[in-house]
Amino acid sequence: MCGEDQITASAIPNSEMTTQSSTPDFYISSAEHRGEWAKPRAAFVERVSPDRQGVGHVWVRISPSAEIAGELVDELVIGPHFEGSSVWPVSRFPVPVYVYVPKAEDNPTHEVFDPADYSLVAWGELYEKRADAERVAARQSE
16 A cells, blocks of 8 residues: 555656557447447546555546537546556556546546546446457447
8 A cells, every 4th residue: 555645646758648649548448338438439648646545547538529418528537447457557458447537627636536526437448459449349239
């Protein structure tokens, strides 16, 4: 367990920033959901932050946007679904994840992820390749 003074957020170094390029860090889809969350989306990591236990969560920009409660959202927070999993760096795909959006319009601090500030909107998986995410989406639409 990480001590409180050791919890720090980290921006991805500029040399690794993928939001400036067209290459996604991974793709997100869901085998648990139909419709909106089953659609494959490219995800670009913007920031990595731990929760109070030191578990890393990533702020990502997705393309295309997702519709949540009638609004288009292109920024999400992704956290590992299972203890011991990592969402950044990813060592093995697919990675089961929780997908969150901020509860308030003013985004909470990025320093430490506090689930009280976010709504859990989906369970999903991270995939290394778009084709893998598309296969899952195709099964969900059957």
